[in-house]
Amino acid sequence: MSKSHTPWMGRRHFLVTAAAGALAVGGGTITPARPGQANTRTILKSANLEVLVMSDGYFVLPTGFLVDPEVPKSESEAVLKAAGQGGEQLQLPNNVTVIRKGSDVILVDTGSGPHHQPSAGKLAENLRAAGIQPAAITKVVLTHGHPDHLWGVLDADDNLIYPNAIYFVSAKELNVWADPDVLRNLPAVFPKELAAGVAKGAKNHISRIRDKVMMVREDDEIVSGVRAIDTPGHTPGHISVEVAGGDGFVIVGDALTHPLISFQYPSWRVPVDHEADRGIATRLRLLDQLATDRRRLIGAHLPFPGSGLVERKGGAYRFVAS
């Protein structure tokens, strides 16, 4: 492991809590990440457009990162139980979307890379297994700068895994991580050591792609029919990707992270969101639009492959995997 990276969690802490997490998580929510299991799913295929979801593996994080501490424990525990989860740790799949459009092969995020958690960072090997060489990736859209989305730009030797790609990031997101006061602006739920590691990791990884970065604004096209949309809150510069074609769909990154909480309780504050109130506003707007338009979404941490529709239910919403 390179000295220049601090893992998302201290390794010793990870080993202890990962065991606890594995016990606490029920079946059906774990992304297949082992050989012989499905790591790739085709979401859409037409003459000129193909959309795949590829697994980066999975990782664990403290339950308190996603669950509003203001919500009575009995209520939040019931929701987690309904999702087959519980306890102090959540196990999250990491779904990366691959879009083939004309001669372009586009990744939306890059997964965790080798310095995050041992169960994560599988994207490049899964791409190769699916016959997609990393050198064939022409464009990468980074929804935001958290480790599980950004750190997969570098391999274990700190070389670029996608040497021929251009990287699309929002200017606002670049500013978040370039800010000398970045630590002060990170979610309070991050323990000190973790916050320092996340900030340093973002800086290191962004510096390695700096000369290949294109800044995007709302509505900018990545390629024809694929555009960036602002979905701030999880981080201030978080973007999603809207794809036209078929009925169209939206890759929402971490704007909607949990199959029950984000849909049934979109107004619960999410502690890991940098701007929790904006996160709520973004979720409510996205959910309303997706339900109204009956457009599919792909979420990075929804059960693999993370694709589905949004239905209205009892004043809130429901995620219908499809």
Ligand SMILES: [Zn+2]
């Ligand atoms: Zn994430």
